[in-house]
Amino acid sequence: MSSNRVDEVLTFPAWPQHGPEERAGLLRALDQEGWWRNGGSEVDSFEEEFAALHGAPRALATTNGTHALELALSVLGVGPGDEVLVPSFTFISCSLAVQRTGAVPVPVDVRPDTYCLDVDAAARVITPRTKVVMPVHLAGQFADMDALAELSSATGVTVLQDAAHAHAARWRGRRVGELGSIAAFSFQNGKLMTAGEGGALLLPDEESYQEAYLRHGCGRPPKDRLYEHRTQGSNYRMTEFSAAVLRAQLSRLEEQVAVREERSRHLMAALARIPGVVPQGRDERGDVKSHYMAMVRLPGTTAERRLALVDRLISHGVPAFVAFPPVYRTSGFWEGPHTGDVDDLAKRCPVAEEIGNDCLWLHHRVLLADTPVLDRLAEVFASAVAAG
Known part of the structure; x- marks a missing residue:
């Protein structure tokens, strides 16, 4: 990087993004008779539109993505005594949601190229106690859904997709809702579409939708006037205001995904030319990747050097973050139902151990920038790496 750019601060598109569509939606929700789903129409409309875009028979909106996972596990009958396989390298919501049902999360190693669940x-x-396997489509890169379908068929273990990073992504031309399993999404502030918080499930059939609907509203059926609580559940209902914002966000999602697809290939090629930098790999069967994060590794680095690199990038205006530790290296993991110990899990998850130490990510808003800005970002990144 030339000397006159040493102190340069780059500018990227803001996130979240909003326009007159969100403002109109909020006013539309405000002017309704009710501000919750049982008195308005925004949540119902959002669910229909979200399901249609993702090719699912039904969708159900929730308070957030973690609750979406908890609800899905409940619908699948997961409870105390059961085991759920989760990637060892992911955000901790995956294991926490399992533990909130009383079941045991079993961390599984990930692939060194895509960072997604290693199906082998x-x-x-x-084991005979394994009830569900929860692949995470990390950074919008699909886990190997073909191999997971074979595993499910051979063992009877149900697949639950954590698609919190995979809005509008496609696997071999199929959308998330066309893969035949429940999928959970997040609309947290940093996600690819957002209302600050929020979540949703895609349901593959009417039976699972009806069960999820009951459980997301404290067990009450639609239009209940008699407090008829038919099953266990909680209040996972989305508000009309969140749904109104998300309808507007959904309207520009596919266009933004297309831009990120193009810009990601440009940026990752540039970062790959920097000595010591290895971008996240891509399984080309995932023919549309949504790019929640731009993830790279620095194999052989230390956690301290990685943090210093992130700090240098932030000083130049780059929204950079250290990647997750393996879920079993957090204190919260050990406060819920669990099995094994840290040393045993670390031996079983060597790839997650490495990635958790040497991986960092850039927020997806960088991928909405023009290519000259991305070229400057690559220069800043190379300089930050060279600084040690």
Whole structure:
């Protein structure tokens, strides 16, 4: 990077993005008779539109993505005594949601290229207690859904997709809702579409939708006037205001995904030319990747050097973050139902151990920038790496 750019601060598109569509939606929700889903129409409309875009028979909006996972696990009958396979390298909501049901999360190693669940590793830890396997489509890169379908067919273990990063992504031309399993989404502030918080499930059939609907409203059926609580559940209902914002966000999602697809290939090629930098790989069967994060590794680095690199990038205006630690290296993991110990899990998850130490990510808003800005970002990144 030339000397006159040493102190340069880059500017990227803001996130969240909003326009007159969000403002109109909020006013539309405000002017309704009711501000919750049982008195308005925004949540119902959002669910229909979200399901249609993702090719699912039904969708159900929730308070947030973690609750979406908890609700999905409940619908699938997961409870105390059961085991759920989760990637060892992911945000901790995956294991926390399992533990909130009383079940045991079983961390599974991930692939060194895509950072997604290693299906062969999953197969090795299945027991008679294993009820669900939860692949995460990390950074919008699909886990191997073909291999997971084969594993499910052979073992009877149900697949639950964590699609919190995979809005509008496609696997071999199929959308998330066309893959035949429940999928959970998040609309947290940093996600690819957002209302600050929020979540949703895609349901593959009417039976699972009806069960999820009951459980997301404290067990009450639609239009209940008699407090008829038919099953266990909680209040996972989305507000009309969140749904109104998300309808507007949904309207520009596919266009933004297309831009990120193009810009990501440009940026990752530039970062790959920097010595010591290895971008996240891509399984080309995932023919549309939504790019929640731009993730790279610095193999052989230390956690301290990685943090210093992130700090240098932030000083130049780059929204950079250290990647997740393996879920079992957090204190919260050990406060819920669990099995094994840190040393045992670390030996079983060597790839997650490495990635958790040397990976960092850039927020997806960088991928909405023009290519000259991305070229400057690559220069800043190379300089920050060279600084040690």
